[in-house]
Amino acid sequence: MDTALKTAPATTTQEIRTITGSQALCEAMIQEGVKTIFGYPGGAIMPIYDALYGYEDKLEHILVRHEQGGIHAAQGYARTSGRTGVVFATSGPGATNLVTGLADAMIDSTPLVCITGQVFAHLLGTDAFQETDVINITTPVTKWNYQITDATEIPEILAKAFYIAGSGRPGPVLIDITKNAQLQAFEYKGYKPCHHIRSYRPKPVVRKSYVEEAARLINEAERPFVIFGQGVILGGAEQEFKAFIEKAGIPAAWTILGLSALSTDHPLNVGMLGMHGNYGPNVLTNECDVLIAIGMRFDDRVTGRLDKYAKQAKVIHLDIDPAEIDKNIKATVPVWGDCKETLPMLTALVQQKAYPKWLDKFRECTKREDEAVFQGELHPTTPILSMGEVIDTLNHITDGNAIIVTDVGQHQMVACRYAKFNQSRSNVTSGGLGTMGFALPAAIGAKFGAPDREVVAVIGDGGFQMTLQELGTIMQSGVKVKIIILNNNFLGMVRQWQELFHDRRYSSVDIQSPDFVALAAAYGISGQSVSDRPLLKPALEAMINHDGSYLLEVMVGKENNVFPMVPQGCGVAEIRLK
Amino acid sequence: MKQEYTITVYTENQVGLLNRIAIMFSRRKINIESLNTSPSEVEGIHRFTIVINETEDVVRKLVRQIEKQVDVLKAYYNTNDEIIWQELALYKVPTDEIAEKVKVERLLREHGARAVVIRKDYTIFETSGHREETDKLISVLEPVGLIEFVRSARVAIIKESRGFHEKLKEFEETEPHPSTRENEYLDQGENVFVM
Numbered sequence: 001m002d003t004a005l006k007t008a009p010a011t012t013t014q015e016i017r018t019i020t021g022s023q024a025l026c027e028a029m030i031q032e033g034v035k036t037i038f039g040y041p042g043g044a045i046m047p048i049y050d051a052l053y054g055y056e057d058k059l060e061h062i063l064v065r066h067e068q069g070g071i072h073a074a075q076g077y078a079r080t081s082g083r084t085g086v087v088f089a090t091s092g093p094g095a096t097n098l099v100t101g102l103a104d105a106m107i108d109s110t111p112l113v114c115i116t117g118q119v120f121a122h123l124l125g126t127d128a129f130q131e132t133d134v135i136n137i138t139t140p141v142t143k144w145n146y147q148i149t150d151a152t153e154i155p156e157i158l159a160k161a162f163y164i165a166g167s168g169r170p171g172p173v174l175i176d177i178t179k180n181a182q183l184q185a186f187e188y189k190g191y192k193p194c195h196h197i198r199s200y201r202p203k204p205v206v207r208k209s210y211v212e213e214a215a216r217l218i219n220e221a222e223r224p225f226v227i228f229g230q231g232v233i234l235g236g237a238e239q240e241f242k243a244f245i246e247k248a249g250i251p252a253a254w255t256i257l258g259l260s261a262l263s264t265d266h267p268l269n270v271g272m273l274g275m276h277g278n279y280g281p282n283v284l285t286n287e288c289d290v291l292i293a294i295g296m297r298f299d300d301r302v303t304g305r306l307d308k309y310a311k312q313a314k315v316i317h318l319d320i321d322p323a324e325i326d327k328n329i330k331a332t333v334p335v336w337g338d339c340k341e342t343l344p345m346l347t348a349l350v351q352q353k354a355y356p357k358w359l360d361k362f363r364e365c366t367k368r369e370d371e372a373v374f375q376g377e378l379h380p381t382t383p384i385l386s387m388g389e390v391i392d393t394l395n396h397i398t399d400g401n402a403i404i405v406t407d408v409g410q411h412q413m414v415a416c417r418y419a420k421f422n423q424s425r426s427n428v429t430s431g432g433l434g435t436m437g438f439a440l441p442a443a444i445g446a447k448f449g450a451p452d453r454e455v456v457a458v459i460g461d462g463g464f465q466m467t468l469q470e471l472g473t474i475m476q477s478g479v480k481v482k483i484i485i486l487n488n489n490f491l492g493m494v495r496q497w498q499e500l501f502h503d504r505r506y507s508s509v510d511i512q513s514p515d516f517v518a519l520a521a522a523y524g525i526s527g528q529s530v531s532d533r534p535l536l537k538p539a540l541e542a543m544i545n546h547d548g549s550y551l552l553e554v555m556v557g558k559e560n561n562v563f564p565m566v567p568q569g570c571g572v573a574e575i576r577l578k
Numbered sequence: 579m580k581q582e583y584t585i586t587v588y589t590e591n592q593v594g595l596l597n598r599i600a601i602m603f604s605r606r607k608i609n610i611e612s613l614n615t616s617p618s619e620v621e622g623i624h625r626f627t628i629v630i631n632e633t634e635d636v637v638r639k640l641v642r643q644i645e646k647q648v649d650v651l652k653a654y655y656n657t658n659d660e661i662i663w664q665e666l667a668l669y670k671v672p673t674d675e676i677a678e679k680v681k682v683e684r685l686l687r688e689h690g691a692r693a694v695v696i697r698k699d700y701t702i703f704e705t706s707g708h709r710e711e712t713d714k715l716i717s718v719l720e721p722v723g724l725i726e727f728v729r730s731a732r733v734a735i736i737k738e739s740r741g742f743h744e745k746l747k748e749f750e751e752t753e754p755h756p757s758t759r760e761n762e763y764l765d766q767g768e769n770v771f772v773m
Contacts (some may be wrong), residue, residue: 139598140605144648147593164648198650198749199590323642 016189021317022051022182031061031191034086036060036077036448038070043130045117047182049088049506065469067094069441071101072467075110076445079428080403080453082236084111084166085445091117092130095137095176097256100435102172103139107432108232108257111170121149121178134176137573143171153298159194160187168202169321170234203320206337206345214316214333215349217290221339224250224448225288225359227273227281227302230257230431231295231319231339238262238424240343241294247347249354251362253281255296255429259423264400270362274302274415275566280365282564282572285310287361292316295339298328299432318342346349363413372577373563378418382555387414387486393537394456394484395420397544401429402454405446407439408462410492413562415458425450437466439443443472443481454482454544461487461513471523474549478496482543483527483551485516487557496561501568527551582611583637584661584734587626587644587743588651590688595649599626602643608632620742623651626770629732642750651749653674656736663734667712668694669719670726676701679722689715700725 019027025048027036035057038507041049052061064070067089074085081275089098095116103111115306120130135147144164146157158173165173218224232241238261245262247250251270251459252262262269271278273285282304285291296302303309306328317324317331318339325334335342377388391421394402400420405428406412412429420425428446430438440497445459464485474481491509527550531540536554589595594617603610612629630637637655645653673696676682685694691705705715712729 135594136597139594140601145594197648198746200648321646322641323646327639532739 007442014560016187018185019188020047020182021148021154021177021184022047023054024151024154024186024188025158025177025182026055026059027188028162028191029053029086031193032162033083034059036062037086037088038062038064038073038077038542039066039088040067040070040090041088041092042094042117043117044091044119045088045094045182047179048115048117048177051503059065061088062444062473064441065472066467067097068100069425069444069470069473071098071105071112071114072435072438072441073445073448073473073499074112074114075105075108075406075438076428076442076447077099077449078105078110078445079442079449079516080425080446080455081449082425083449084113084162084170087112087114089114089116091119091134092132094130095134096132098174099137099141100433102138103112104433104435104438105172106141106143106426109143109230110172111165112172113158113165114172114174116174116176117182118147118178122179122180123451124149124178124473133541134174135505136514138174141172142174145174145176147176147178149166149178150180151181154181155191156194157187159192162193163197164200166368190320196234203338204322204336206335206341208345210333210335211342211345212349214318215334215346216293217314217316217333218248218250218292218346218391219351219353220235220392223288223355224248224290224292225284225313226252226292226294227255227285227296228248228252228258228261228294229255229296230261232258232261233424235295235320235338235340236336237295237340237343240340240347242266244343244347244350247352248350249352251293251355251359251396253278255299255302255431256416256429258296258429259416260426261424264420268359270359271331272417275304276297276417276562276564277302278366278417279369279564279575279577280362282566282575283365284361286312286571286573287467288313290314290316290571292318293329294318294343295320297324300328303328304566304570304574305571308573318346324354325360338512360542368578369564379416380557385531385536385554386560387411387488387556388418388486389533390486390536390540390556391415391418391458392556394540397537397540398454398456398547402426402456403446403450405429405439405443405455405457405472407457407459408434408493409460409463410488410496410560410562411458411460411486413493414486415549426453436463440467440483441470441473443483444470444477444479447479447481456482456484458484458486459483460490460492461489461516462511464516465513466513468519471520471525475523479549480547481549482546483520483549484543485515485551486556487513487553488556488560489513492560493562495559499559499561499563516551516553524550525551527553529553529555531555580631582629582631582658583634583655584658584663584732584748585626585628585630585637585641585644585653585655586734586736587628588745589624589626590649590651591617591622591624591650595624597598598647598649599628600698603612603628606636606640608636608640612731614733615692616733616741618742620746623746627732627734629634652742654736654739658735660738661734661736663708663732664706664732664733665709665712666704666706667715668728669705669724670700671703671719672723672725673698673701675722676762679771680718685718689718693716
């Protein structure tokens with residue numbers, strides 16, 4: 001009788017109870033408020049999956065078709081929900097399949113906790129079956145990683161993992177757990193969330209003098225210009241941001257990850273920055289006198305050539321990450337801190353102002369862009385559909401209320417340029433890493449993260465074929481994701497560069513596709529393909545109104561280009577309209 | 579202009595941290611000229627001393643990235659003027675030769691060296707100093723059959739440093755005090771506001 005009691009798993013009667021490392025992991029998940037886990041089982045993580053079986057009512061596990069799909073789904077989940085995404089994978093190939101997603105989450109500051117199984121501790125370094133040095137492989141692409149070889153470490157390390165992933169500038173954390181630690185029973189003393197690590201400062205102390213200096217510069221400015229990134233969304237500072245630009249009356253342009261932090265029809269929203277951004281924000285970057293960068297990192301796709309970027313302007317840089325200040329662009333005034341804290345301080349000090357003449361300049365630019373680009377993209381005169389009109393038609397149906405998940409390439413640039421957004425956390429895309437194959441799994445996660453919202457994945461024919469196995473995840477989980485494939489039968493962005501910069505030498509960009517609609521049907525997903533303009537709107541409506549997942553293939557112009565464009569090696573003012 | 583910089587990093591004593599720090603250099607194709615890691619005066623905290631040849635701009639950005647690592651408490655960078663540094667060197671020479679050909683006493687005095695081991699077959703001298711100084715003793719000992727030589731990495735004390743105990747107290751506070759020196763750069767108000 002006594003022995004039976006002692007060996008029974010998870011005896012709950014006492015305060016201190018004996019549980020296994022795997023159970024402690026599940027307890028940690030519950031304590032951290034995790035509800036959905038994306039993962040794939042395998043040999044070295046089987047004890048954890050065994051424990052998960054007993055927590056089925058509390059922890060939902062979504063079985064993906066590939067670990068890369070799992071981590072992208074967790075990224076999508078994190079981006080729409082604002083919570084930390086969780087991924088489980090086994091050792092060896094399971095773990096290495098996470099690397100692309102880790103790199104993506106690292107560069108796009110997405111909070112993730114990834115759990116990988118590992119061979120028994122006594123086998124480490126012996127080239128055991130499915131053993132790989134996950135910690136060292138993932139070090140450059142994780143905010144933090146740690147290998148657990150003893151179950152007693154699990155509660156504390158998991159608490160640290162969630163704290164690190166979600167605080168400060170968020171990022172991916174990987175915890176590698178050897179199989180013996182998963183199996184090991186130990187005296188569980190409960191779970192204590194982590195709020196402080198002595199070697200880790202999630203956010204710098206806000207220096208009031210710098211905020212004051214920034215306010216002084218802004219108040220003296222004649223042509224101030226705000227550029228904002230995902231920091232506004234990650235800080236949950238959308239309201240504070242809006243209050244700031246409205247009081248200061250400053251036009252604001254976004255980076256691709258900042259998109260949706262400010263509704264697209266806001267009168268001060270002047271559009272997109274960067275290589276395929278809008279004409280005005282690029283050209284006028286080199287005409288403003290004070291450039292106020294908020295939660296963005298001056299990526300090379302935003303700045304173009306650095307020595308031709310905003311040389312005339314004084315730069316105020318608000319960022320939570322001290323290492324971003326002066327990394328690419330020298331800040332005249334660095335305002336370190338969480339913009340949720342710094343923006344209200346700044347708003348209090350700036351004068352209520354408006355810059356009608358300066359705003360007119362943006363409007364003039366928009367007019368030029370409208371004539372040169374928008375008209376042709378949104379209202380083409382040729383019978384062949386354009387990517388832009390698909391997005392534009394979708395806007396009319398969703399009214400800007402949908403979450404748009406994009407992959408990488410021409411369709412991504414077009415979707416980000418033309419999609420309407422009314423609320424934050426609505427744009428999910430692979431920005432920094434540019435991961436083709438991101439959108440389909442990310443859309444699955446996005447829907448789990450925001451189940452009440454419409455999720456539309458916009459994907460190219462190339463990118464879709466990189467992770468199309470996740471149709472199986474959609475089929476099995478029943479998640480309702482709408483998929484638009486913009487099919488131009490080319491790897492369009494590479495082809496565009498070959499056309500413009502490589503004498504139309506179309507090297508390996510002519511990509512064949514399967515019958516996407518039949519493929520979806522094989523997974524029990526409804527769909528259709530359209531290529532005629534009159535059928536586009538009804539097809540999009542059918543897709544949105546369909547109760548369930550839906551795949552809509554739209555055949556678009558084969559050799560359409562995305563313009564405007566700041567060619568590589570050029571300054572932002574050298575943006576080409578055609 | 580590239581010059582020698584000594585980077586001092588205080589870290590938690592954590593498996594894998596050496597790799598995390600080392601790859602920050604290799605990612606930028608920066609060669610590490612010298613690397614020392616050992617326990618600091620504070621229990622549980624390790625001190626890295628890393629020497630590289632780079633421009634200040636690169637070093638400043640790199641040090642910020644290092645300091646950003648979760649297990650790193652603090653990172654500093656200094657020019658040679660701002661530090662006192664030493665390298666330790668050991669020289670193994672045949673005892674016969676030394677006894678016959680070299681005036682050992684003068685040798686030891688001139689180079690501040692001492693004999694660590696004297697055996698019938700070989701003798702080991704030890705000295706410490708800057709690179710040129712330890713090199714000089716090699717040139718003296720080579721003609722008499724230097725068998726083996728080894729030099730340690732650089733260890734350095736920052737002249738301005740007030741030690742790490744006080745600093746650590748700041749880190750251990752859950753909420754950073756407003757007076758906490760987050761970064762030396764930020765405290766140089768006048769130099770920062772380049773108008």
